[in-house]
Amino acid sequence: MFCSHCGAPMAPDAAACTVCGKAVAIVALPAVNLDKPFSPTPGASADIPDGVKGWSWGAFFLNWIWAIGNRSWIGLIALVPYVGWIMVFWLGFKGREMAWxxxxxxxxxxFNRVQRKWSQWGVGIMAVALIIGILGAIAAPAYQDYTTRERAVQRAADQAATTAPLAGGSILDSNADNLPTSLRTVAGLLERRTGADGTGALLLDGQALFTGEDAGWQFPLRSFTLASGNEAILIASSGGRGNSCETLFYFLLADAAGVTPTPLFGTCAAQGSIAQRGDTITIKLPDVNRASTIVLQNGVVRADGQVVSLTGLNDPSR
Structure with missing residues (x-):
């Protein structure tokens, strides 16, 4: 023990310093308050003081987030499907006590200051979510109506594009009333006749071109003269396929030696547009949400850029 005035050593029980004669000052230590307003150790079972119990909006709205921030790990049950909503209400009722x-x-x-901030954030976030939900409920039908009208306008534009004639061309209609019954070609007279039994046939100089199932439904539409003097004759084939496909088309390539058919092509639509530029013949037919373009060039048929090859399914002679 040392004197607080001169620093000289002193006996522990000395009442005054033997060097400077100053009396030893007795300092009263403050009493330790053992009645703390908080639990000194997490999880302690101290009594809950007044002002802790009560409903917690922060724990209710932010549940598992609040549980992590307040070390109340049982609150993570709020993430479990079906049973999580029970824990959400439990956090609202008991959250403040668990956090304490x-x-x-x-x-x-x-404690109250921190929990008040949690509640303010919880209520604020929920209010924003509610406002967004209301605005979404109002905006969603309006947006849906807008997109429906836009799609209708686009469909109308697409339909107009498929029915508009090609530049320099004309309308193609296999159901028109004034279609020719015969055409004079370089290969001979091409005509459609109906027999006594009511069946039709496409004849070249009196001889039936085809005898298959489609033969009775074929008729000429138009002849196009090519630079070589030969012809490309557009033929419609309709009526024999049922309602699912109204009309298909093919060309008869005619020269002095006879005629050669191309494969059948089309979209099953009976109307479209057709144009000729040099030896290239272009047909545009409506298809689902678009237009299909068929081109005959050098005896080859291409549909939307792809060569149409002759198969058993598109052979007009069958």
Whole structure:
């Protein structure tokens, strides 16, 4: 022990310093308050003081987030499907008490200040979510109506594009009333006749071109003269396929030696547009949400850029 005035050594029980004669000052230590307003150890079973119990909007709205921030790990059950909503309400009722027990606080005022901020954030976030939900409920039907009208306008534009004639061309209609019954070609007279039994046939100089099932439904539409003097004759084939496909087309390539058919092509539509530029013949037919373009060039048929090859399914002689 040392004198607080001169620093000289002193006996522990001395009442005054033997060097300077100063009396030893007795300092009263403050009493330790053992009645703390907080639990000194997380999870301690101290009594819950007044002002802790009550409903927690922060724990209710932010549930598992609040549970992590307040070390109340049982609150993570709120993430479990079906049973999580039970824990959400439990957090609302008991959250403040769990937070008081599971985390150290400087004072009751400190505890309430922190929990008040949690509640403010929880209510604020929920209010924003509610406003967004209301605005979404109002905007969604309006947006749906807008997109429906836009699609209708686009469909109308697409339909107009498929029915508009090609530049320099004309309308193609296999159902027109003034279609020719015969055409004079370089290969001979091409005509359609109906027999006594009511069946039709496409004849070249009196001889039937085809005898297959489609033969009775074929008739000439138009002849196009090519630079070589030969012809490309557009033939419609309709009526024999049922309602699912109204009309298909093919060309008869005619020269002095006879005629050669191309494969059948088309979209099953009976109307479209057709144009000729040099030896290239272009047909545009409506298809689902678009237009299909068929081109005959050098005896080859291409549909939307792809060569149409002759198969058993598109052979007009069958």
């Amino acid at each position: 027990k599971n985390k150290q606080w400087d004072s009751l005022e400190h």
